[in-house]
Amino acid sequence: MKSPLKTSVFLYAMKHSPFTIDELMEGLIPQHGCERQFRVKLIEKYLIAYAGVNVIVPVEEEGSGILKFIVTEYGKQNINYIPQKILSEKYTVEA
Helix, strand or coil, rough: CCCCCHHHHHHHHHHCCCHHHHHHHHHHHHHHHCCCCCCCHHHHHHHHHHHHHCCCEECCCCCCEEEEEEEEEHHEEEEHHHCHHCCCCCCCCCC
């Protein structure tokens, strides 16, 4: 089963924390790469929304200026809200 893009962003974050937007985009290409909504601007909106409710936290690497995102403890608790169909072994997020 293919999950919605916003859910895929959350699942990727859970599996690959810390990550950059570029890493996230590369990881979601196999599943969502051909969709019209799959663009950096929308992914940034999703990340800002998740940061706004304390699911993820943006952290800037010292010296390099690269922005990475880390899942918070509160964010890890939210995995319970994802339907079991999506979390089944048939659903995978590419590394």
